[in-house]
Amino acid sequence: MLDLHIHLLGHNDREANRDNIRAFLDEASRRGLKEIGFADHDYYWEQMNFPLICEVAREYPHLAVRIGLEAEYRPNEEERIRNLLSQYPFDYVIGSVHEIAGWIFDIPEEEPKHHQKDADELYREYFNVVTQAAKSGLFTTIGHFDLIKVFGVRPASDVTVLADEALTTVAEHGLVLEVNTNGRYKPVKEFYPEKCLMEEIKRRGIDFTLGSDAHFAAAVGRDIDEAAQLLRRIGVHSVVGFRNFAKVSYILE
Ligand SMILES: [Zn+2]
Numbered sequence: 001m002l003d004l005h006i007h008l009l010g011h012n013d014r015e016a017n018r019d020n021i022r023a024f025l026d027e028a029s030r031r032g033l034k035e036i037g038f039a040d041h042d043y044y045w046e047q048m049n050f051p052l053i054c055e056v057a058r059e060y061p062h063l064a065v066r067i068g069l070e071a072e073y074r075p076n077e078e079e080r081i082r083n084l085l086s087q088y089p090f091d092y093v094i095g096s097v098h099e100i101a102g103w104i105f106d107i108p109e110e111e112p113k114h115h116q117k118d119a120d121e122l123y124r125e126y127f128n129v130v131t132q133a134a135k136s137g138l139f140t141t142i143g144h145f146d147l148i149k150v151f152g153v154r155p156a157s158d159v160t161v162l163a164d165e166a167l168t169t170v171a172e173h174g175l176v177l178e179v180n181t182n183g184r185y186k187p188v189k190e191f192y193p194e195k196c197l198m199e200e201i202k203r204r205g206i207d208f209t210l211g212s213d214a215h216f217a218a219a220v221g222r223d224i225d226e227a228a229q230l231l232r233r234i235g236v237h238s239v240v241g242f243r244n245f246a247k248v249s250y251i252l253e
C-alpha cells in the first residue's frame with residue numbers, strides 16, 4: 001500500500017539527515033508499503049533536503065519514494081505557494097486548510113471556540129476555504145478533507161450538503177482526496193473524512209489516496225491497511241499515488 005502524507009521534519013522536531021530519513025524508510029519497509037511520500041509543512045522550507053532523500057531512497061529499491069509538500073492554503077497567499085512549487089519538481093502537492101481568516105483552528109487551545117460557534121457556520125466557513133484551495137490549481141490533493149471536525153463538533157445539517165461545493169470543485173479539477181488516518185489520534189478519534197463523506201466522494205468518482213500524517217517514524221503507515229479495507233468495503237477498487245504530478249494507480253486487494 002502507500003502512504004503519501006509523511007512529515008520527515010515533524011514540527012521541526014528533527015533534521016533531514018541520513019539517519020532520520022532511514023528511520024522513516026525502514027518503518028515503511030517493515031510495514032510492506034510500496035510507495036511513500038514525504039510532504040513536510042511548507043513553513044519548514046529552509047530545513048528541507050530533497051536531494052538527500054532521493055539519495056538515501058536508492059538504498060531502498062523496493063520502495064517508490066516520492067517528494068511532495070503540504071502547503072498551508074490561505075486565499076491571499078497563492079503567489080507565495082506558486083513560487084515555492086516552482087523551485088522543485090514535486091511529485092505531488094497537498095493543499096491543506098488549517099486556518100480560517102487568520103484563525104488557526106486545529107490547535108488544542110482553540111477547542112473552546114469550536115463549541116462557541118454555530119456548528120453549521122463553522123463548517124460553511126471551513127469548506128468555503130477548501131473550495132478556494134481546490135480552485136487555485138496549485139494542488140494535486142486536498143489534505144484531511146473534513147479537518148474542521150477535529151474536536152468532535154458536528155453540524156446540524158448534512159455534512160455532504162455543507163461540503164457540496166468543495167466536492168464539486170475537487171471533482172472538476174481532478175483533485176484527489178486522502179483517507180488520513182491521523183484523525184483517530186485527535187479528539188474526534190476517527191479518520192478524515194468521515195464515512196458518509198467517503199461514500200459521497202466515491203459516488204462522485206473522485207480518486208482517493210492514503211496518508212498517515214506521520215510526524216515521527218513509528219507512525220509511518222499507521223492504520224493504512226485498515227483505511228484501505230474501509231475503502232474496499234464501500235466499493236472503492238483502487239487508490240492513487242503520484243509521480244511527477246501524474247496519478248499512479250494501486251489496486252486494493
Ligand atoms: Zn495538515
Ligand SMILES: [Zn+2]
Pocket residue numbers: 005007070213
Ligand atoms: Zn500533515
